[in-house]
Amino acid sequence: MIYLDANATTPLDPAVMAAMKPALAEVFANPSSVHKPGQDARALVDRGREQCGAALDCDPREIVFTSGGTEADALAVRGLGRRKVVTTSVEHPALLGACAELERGGVEVVRVPVDRSGQLDLGALEAALPGADLCSAMAANNETGIAFPLERIGELCRRHAVPFHTDAVQAVGKMPLRIRELPIDLLSCSAHKLGGPKGAGLLWARRGIPLAPVQVGGHQERGRRAGTENVAAIVGLGEALSRAVAAIPSQAPRLAALRDRLEVAAREIRGAHVAGAGTPRVCNTLNVAFEGCDGETLLVALDLAGVAVSTGSACSSGSLEPSPVLLAMGYPPALARGAIRFSLWSGTTAADIDAVAALLPDVVARTRARPDRRAR
Numbered sequence: 209m210i211y212l213d214a215n216a217t218t219p220l221d222p223a224v225m226a227a228m229k230p231a232l233a234e235v236f237a238n239p240s241s242v243h244k245p246g247q248d249a250r251a252l253v254d255r256g257r258e259q260c261g262a263a264l265d266c267d268p269r270e271i272v273f274t275s276g277g278t279e280a281d282a283l284a285v286r287g288l289g290r291r292k293v294v295t296t297s298v299e300h301p302a303l304l305g306a307c308a309e310l311e312r313g314g315v316e317v318v319r320v321p322v323d324r325s326g327q328l329d330l331g332a333l334e335a336a337l338p339g340a341d342l343c344s345a346m347a348a349n350n351e352t353g354i355a356f357p358l359e360r361i362g363e364l365c366r367r368h369a370v371p372f373h374t375d376a377v378q379a380v381g382k383m384p385l386r387i388r389e390l391p392i393d394l395l396s397c398s399a400h401k402l403g404g405p406k407g408a409g410l411l412w413a414r415r416g417i418p419l420a421p422v423q424v425g426g427h428q429e430r431g432r433r434a435g436t437e438n439v440a441a442i443v444g445l446g447e448a449l450s451r452a453v454a455a456i457p458s459q460a461p462r463l464a465a466l467r468d469r470l471e472v473a474a475r476e477i478r479g480a481h482v483a484g485a486g487t488p489r490v491c492n493t494l495n496v497a498f499e500g501c502d503g504e505t506l507l508v509a510l511d512l513a514g515v516a517v518s519t520g521s522a523c524s525s526g527s528l529e530p531s532p533v534l535l536a537m538g539y540p541p542a543l544a545r546g547a548i549r550f551s552l553w554s555g556t557t558a559a560d561i562d563a564v565a566a567l568l569p570d571v572v573a574r575t576r577a578r579p580d581r582r583a584r
Contacts, residue, residue: 210515210560214401214553215350215378215493220444221403227447228405231440239437240428249439256446260410263446263453264380264395266387272411272419272432273442277377277398278302279423280411281344283433284373284394285310287419288342292316294370295344296328296356297536303344303375320345324538326354326484333361337368345372347379347395351533351549353493354484355383362391371417377401377409381452382460382490393417397449399441403554404448408441455554463552464491466561470550471496473565477572481543483534492556497539497547500576506548509571515564518549 211219231252237245239253253273261268274280277300285293285306295307297319304319311317318336321329328345337343343365348355358374365372373394376385381402387395394417399408413419419432426434471494474480479499498506503519510517519531530544539547550564 210564212550212552212556212560212564213516213518214556215549215551216518217400217406218403218553219555220405221448221451223451224404224444224447228440228444231443235439239439240426252439252443253437256442259446259450260397263449264385264387264397264412265389266412267415269430270412270415272413272429273437273445274409274411274433275407275438276400276409277375277396278409280396280398280409281373281375282306283411283419283422284396284413285342285344286422287432288371288373288394288417289315290341292318292340293342293344294318294320294333294336294340296320296322296333296346298322298326298349298351298533299344299346300350300375300377303346307344322536325487326352326537327487328356328361330357330360330364334364334368337364337370340368340370343370343372345374347374347376347385348383348490348493349484349533350378351493351531351547352483352495352537353378353489353551355379355488355490357488358390358392365393366391378493379490380449381456382463382492384456387412394419399445399448402448402452405441405444408438408445410445459554460491463554463556466552466556466558467492467494467550469558470494470561470565474568477569481539483537483547492552494550495534495547496550497534497543498572498575499543499546501546501572502575502578503545503547505575505578506546506571509575510548510564510567513567513571515567518551519547 235248237249239249257268281302289310307317320333362372371393375396377398380397393414395412397410400406421432423434474496481497483495530541534544
């Protein structure tokens with residue numbers, strides 16, 4: 209199997225697994241306990257926090273450990289949204305779902321549009337900021353890989369004194385993100401996109417941000433997220449984040465070259481449309497829509513050929529509706545239904561890409577030959 213669905217999840221890095229083993233087998237105590245076994249567990253949590261802080265270039269005390277990116281997004285949105293939240297039309301379902309919940313409770317939510325290239329309308333964003341409690345815009349889109357200009361968005365937010373949150377789940381470990389150098393106030397991250405374990409993530413919240421806890425009942429995480437810490441998962445997150453960030457200088461150019469190689473091959477197929485072509489994108493993501501095709505049929509055909517891809521967000525898997533992200537970019541519904549996402553990872557090789565490039569034209573041709581009302 210050639211695995212090209214890393215934006216859904218990545219394999220657990222063997223080095224990360226090895227780092228987690230002591231916390232799974234030996235250091236079993238509750239890290240809130242005051243006895244020595246508990247303090248041994250606390251030391252592992254503290255080490256993971258220090259690793260995450262070093263990798264993100266932030267104060268480790270400002271990190272809140274969560275169960276993943278979804279909870280981190282929810283904590284940012286629900287922890288700050290009181291009257292008005294400004295976000296974008298192409299956010300991950302985790303962020304948009306949290307906003308929709310607030311909206312049902314009477315909070316105003318403004319969803320700023322993007323253009324056909326997937327870039328944010330900064331004029332509309334600035335017009336929406338006055339009176340907002342929070343602005344949330346992702347660092348890189350999970351379906352297209354398109355990167356937003358965090359510096360410019362953050363500057364606009366600072367001008368209007370609005371806290372700025374970014375969902376960086378698909379950007380951390382793929383592009384440099386030094387928090388001290390960016391005008392952001394909150395950032396979400398998830399371990400299993402980086403070679404770490406599922407069920408581990410973090411929200412970084414700049415000191416002084418009035419973040420109200422969503423999960424209450426205990427004093428953990430400085431009162432910002434109650435519940436006994438998942439020690440092994442935190443160890444895995446720290447190790448995975450450290451390793452992924454350290455590998456950016458070597459891995460990012462390699463993956464970008466492989467992504468571009470596959471893009472060239474895809475473009476040779478008649479009726480191929482690359483999302484965000486010519487705009488800044490993270491190194492590993494390629495979204496291609498093929499005219500006259502159904503994405504689910506393409507996915508199955510590639511799966512049968514030994515290639516794992518996706519049609520978009522894993523959190524929307526199973527939906528027969530076209531991608532809201534591509535619709536927001538102006539794609540006609542029929543074309544949006546014909547999109548598939550290739551997302552590379554550290555284990556992707558040139559031989560993998562060449563193999564996919566070789567079989568893709570035939571798979572697309574056979575898919576087009578199949579009668580399917582959804583592709584019309």
